Amino acid sequence: MSLGASAALTARRPMLELLGLATAAALLVARLDIATLAAGLGLFLWGMTHLEEAIKRLSGGTLDRWLHAATRHPSRAIGVGALATALVQSSSLVTLLAMSFVGAGLVALPAGIALLFGANLGTTTGAWLIAGLGLKASLAQYAMPLLALGLLGSRLLQGSRAGLAGLLLGVGLLLLGIDFMKLGFETWQDDLTLDGLAGERLWHWPLLVLFGVTATVVMQSSHATLLITLTALASGQLPYLPALAIAIGANIGTTVTAVIGAFGASIAGRRLAGAHVIFNLVTAAVALALLLPMAGLVDRIAQLIGLAPDAWPLKLALFHTLFNGLGIALMLPFIPRLAARLERLFPKPARLAPSQARYLDTTALQHADTALSAIALECRRLERRTYHLLGSALLVPSGEVIGHPPSRAVIEAPIDPEAWPPVNTRYHERIKPLMAEILDFYSRIDLPLTDDQEARLEALYARTLRLVEAVRFGEVLQRSLLRHAAASSPLREAHDDLRLAVAEGLNRLANDPTAADIGAPLEEVRRHWQHELAERLRHQRLDPWLASSLMNDLHQASRLTAALASPPAVAA
Numbered sequence: 001m002s003l004g005a006s007a008a009l010t011a012r013r014p015m016l017e018l019l020g021l022a023t024a025a026a027l028l029v030a031r032l033d034i035a036t037l038a039a040g041l042g043l044f045l046w047g048m049t050h051l052e053e054a055i056k057r058l059s060g061g062t063l064d065r066w067l068h069a070a071t072r073h074p075s076r077a078i079g080v081g082a083l084a085t086a087l088v089q090s091s092s093l094v095t096l097l098a099m100s101f102v103g104a105g106l107v108a109l110p111a112g113i114a115l116l117f118g119a120n121l122g123t124t125t126g127a128w129l130i131a132g133l134g135l136k137a138s139l140a141q142y143a144m145p146l147l148a149l150g151l152l153g154s155r156l157l158q159g160s161r162a163g164l165a166g167l168l169l170g171v172g173l174l175l176l177g178i179d180f181m182k183l184g185f186e187t188w189q190d191d192l193t194l195d196g197l198a199g200e201r202l203w204h205w206p207l208l209v210l211f212g213v214t215a216t217v218v219m220q221s222s223h224a225t226l227l228i229t230l231t232a233l234a235s236g237q238l239p240y241l242p243a244l245a246i247a248i249g250a251n252i253g254t255t256v257t258a259v260i261g262a263f264g265a266s267i268a269g270r271r272l273a274g275a276h277v278i279f280n281l282v283t284a285a286v287a288l289a290l291l292l293p294m295a296g297l298v299d300r301i302a303q304l305i306g307l308a309p310d311a312w313p314l315k316l317a318l319f320h321t322l323f324n325g326l327g328i329a330l331m332l333p334f335i336p337r338l339a340a341r342l343e344r345l346f347p348k349p350a351r352l353a354p355s356q357a358r359y360l361d362t363t364a365l366q367h368a369d370t371a372l373s374a375i376a377l378e379c380r381r382l383e384r385r386t387y388h389l390l391g392s393a394l395l396v397p398s399g400e401v402i403g404h405p406p407s408r409a410v411i412e413a414p415i416d417p418e419a420w421p422p423v424n425t426r427y428h429e430r431i432k433p434l435m436a437e438i439l440d441f442y443s444r445i446d447l448p449l450t451d452d453q454e455a456r457l458e459a460l461y462a463r464t465l466r467l468v469e470a471v472r473f474g475e476v477l478q479r480s481l482l483r484h485a486a487a488s489s490p491l492r493e494a495h496d497d498l499r500l501a502v503a504e505g506l507n508r509l510a511n512d513p514t515a516a517d518i519g520a521p522l523e524e525v526r527r528h529w530q531h532e533l534a535e536r537l538r539h540q541r542l543d544p545w546l547a548s549s550l551m552n553d554l555h556q557a558s559r560l561t562a563a564l565a566s567p568p569a570v571a572a
Contacts (some may be wrong), residue, residue, distance in 0.1 A: 036180055036312055043180060047172070047177055049170075050150075050169050054165075054166030065351065073330070074113070075112055078118035079118060081098075082121040082122040085121075095276070099370075101273070109339040112268070113338060120280070120327070130227055131230055131314045133351075142175055144172070145172075146171050147173065149170035149307055150166065150170070150172055151169060153166075154169060163448070190410055206251065208285070212245070212246035212247065212251075213231075215228065215249075216250045216256075226316075229247060229316070230317075233313055240295075240312050240316070241292075245288070245291065248284045248288055251283065251323075252281065259498075266361040267347075270346045273344065274342050274346065275342060283324060287326065297322065298318050298322065304357050357438070357441070359374040359377040359378045360374055360441045372453060378438050379438060382431070382434055383436070385430050385520050386470065386471060388401075389431060389471060390506055392423060393423045393478040394481070394506075396503050401503045402506070404507075405504065407501040415482075415485040415486075420482065421473065423478050427471055442457070455528075467563070473559045480556075481495055481553075490542060494529050497529065498525055498554060500525075501525045501557075502522055504521045509564055518564060519562065529550065
């Protein structure tokens with residue numbers, strides 16, 4: 001396409017969009033049945049959005065801590081993923097948390113994959129709820145009180161109580177959407193029937209699956225596709241076997257969303273998206289190949305549990321659960337091999353650039369728990385870099401400070417000033433770029449937070465600023481230490497005591513981020529040298545100018561340890 005043609009198309013785009021909207025509006029005005037269907041679908045999707053946002057607000061960190069604690073083994077992770085998804089009715093939320101855990105190294109990739117498989121099974125509860133409750137009664141009478149309470153509560157309540165109001169509003173919209181969908185199909189029944197889609201020919205099945213895929217991709221919700229299928233099935237608009245094929249397509253459709261999201265995701269996100277695609281494709285292929293035998297199995301199970309022969313929506317829900325369960329049974333033994341294959345397919349970079357954050361993935365911003373977890377882990381990396389840089393400020397190899405307690409022999413070793421680059425130079429190379437990414441991520445957290453989450457986020461932000469403050473004190477201290485680094489310097493003895501004391505404090509903090517006594521060694525040195533300085537000045541064994549320099553160095557070192565000893569961020 002030429003540049004001129006592209007520009008002309010861009011200029012006409014708003015007009016084409018308006019024309020499309022006008023055409024759709026005319027169709028909806030002319031056909032009340034289609035308008036009712038569209039309204040029901042819109043209300044259902046809107047309710048899903050409110051429901052997920054309410055769950056995010058109400059979880060307050062509980063969901064991610066529970067999932068993390070319960071995913072030690074793949075078999076348990078499947079059950080936990082299924083239960084969590086059934087409770088929150090959002091596989092995307094559970095998948096997002098799984099990506100965060102795997103990316104942070106809190107959960108191994110096999111457990112994350114198992115959690116994802118369980119989330120797929122958990123989505124089948126939505127079909128059961130719609131088929132078992134939503135299609136059997138008029139839901140508007142229940143939806144209206146929930147909508148009224150939810151709307152009033154969202155205006156009047158704050159904090160977690162506002163999350164409860166959002167939950168009521170979301171459930172009310174879901175129920176009203178289902179009721180509108182039923183009404184739309186009942187109105188449509190005399191004008192259109194889909195009985196011709198009997199699926200008797202081989203080429204019918206891929207087309208039906210493709211319809212399920214397309215509908216899920218367009219609406220970004222397999223629940224919405226299943227709602228349309230179940231209501232069409234219940235109203236007699238859609239035969240049973242084609243409905244099963246569409247349900248298979250809805251499962252495949254969720255993989256398209258995962259693939260699109262993986263393009264901008266972290267390595268962990270790409271690996272889990274790959275596992276999601278493989279699981280759903282394998283499951284769909286097996287279910288499609290065994291569609292007729294599985295439909296017969298569903299009939300036998302339905303008879304055993306007392307379902308009526310024409311309870312087609314409930315049979316569809318049963319089929320949906322069976323083929324997802326079959327997929328898990330087939331894939332469970334291969335989870336370790338699948339994880340190893342995905343790790344080879346999406347390897348971690350050999351070495352991250354100094355300015356590159358490891359955990360600040362954009363997908364983490366979709367949920368408060370994952371956003372806080374990501375920023376806490378990145379702040380921990382910033383802490384480690386700061387400790388290494390402060391070791392350089394003390395003219396001590398960082399391995400002698402962080403790796404194990406510093407020794408007097410290392411401190412008293414000869415110092416070559418040329419071997420120590422200025423702290424400010426390394427700060428701009430390794431600290432400032434990462435801090436900029438953390439602050440940018442912090443500014444993009446636009447989610448409802450509980451009081452505890454808000455306090456934790458503010459603590460992380462304050463901790464980041466205090467680390468930079470400590471580096472600035474270290475920069476001043478390093479310049480003085482380098483000026484008096486010679487073994488013959490009158491201040492070398494005092495500086496060695498100071499360096500050892502601060503290094504011991506850094507070592508304690510690196511091993512225990514909650515350590516509160518890191519300034520104790522320095523305080524002891526400070527008291528000793530205040531007394532020693534007075535004695536040396538009295539006997540004229542030290543120049544007053546040098547004495548004032550040492551007092552200033554002790555003060556800078558105290559400020560450095562005070563900045564590091566400030567209350568640490570709330571543990572992740």
